[in-house]
Amino acid sequence: MAEIQVVVNGETITQDVPESRTLAQFLRLDLGLTGTKIGCEEAECGICTVLVDGVPVDSCIYPVWKAQGKSITTIEGLAKGQELHPLQSNFIAHGAVQCGFCTPGLIMTSAALLEDHEDPTDDDIKHALKDTFCRCTGYSSVIQAIKSAAREGRGLPPLPVKDPEVDEPMDVISQSVPPQEVVAKVTGAAKYTDDYVFPGML
Structure with a gap:
């Protein structure tokens, strides 16, 4: 065991951890911050990305001792209270x-991008996300979301959402409907199988 002191989402934490711990394990197992997901455990998919002193890292292979004295930002630390x-x-x-x-x-990688590029091009975004994989969303909507967020960061209105007008309030055919638990998914609060902890678990 070794003592580590880090700042996680603005909070200073001092804790004894096994020297073999990865940063992802420390965040998930020791701090309960399960918004950081683990995918490949080989730094190939980018799902586990967090920011260490503002730099995106693959936390699944990043030794926790390398974070000693540094500031870590996870998906749980992006929102300001209830303000996304x-x-x-x-x-x-x-x-x-x-x-x-x-x-x-995806969001943590994009956050690092916007710190360096206040008006990123499509190519900038594609390059930033080249090692962060998503199998079910498709990247067109991700690129639009990042460009829209960049506009807000520059004090401009966000990009309009392409959504056909409908007459009936309950008519959902041909219009976008937010998925269930979507806020939980973008804030790291959504729970998947490996995120659950019960008393007495081994």
Whole structure:
């Protein structure tokens, strides 16, 4: 065991952890921040991306001791209370969330991009996301969401959502309807099988 001191989402944490711990394991098992998902465990899919001193890292292979004295931001730390980060709200508005498992990784990678590029081009976005995979959403809506969030960051109105007008309030044919638990998916609160913890679990 070794003592580590880090700042996670603005909170200073001092804790003894096994020296073999990865950052993803530390966040999920020790701190209960299950918004950071684990996919390949080989730094190939980008699902586990978090920011360490503002730099995106694959937390599934990043040794926790390397984070000593550093600031870590996870998907749970982006929103300000009930106010979603522009990336989170635009991922919802532009239909860039489906199953949601890879959404935290996409959003955290995008957050780092917008820190460096306030007006990213499509190519900038594609390059930033080249190692962050999503199998069910499709990247067109993700690119639109990021560009829209970038506009908000520059004080401009977000991009309009392409959504046909309908006469009947309950008519959902041909219009976008937010998926269930979509806010939970963009904030890291959504639970998947490996996120549940019960008393007495081994």
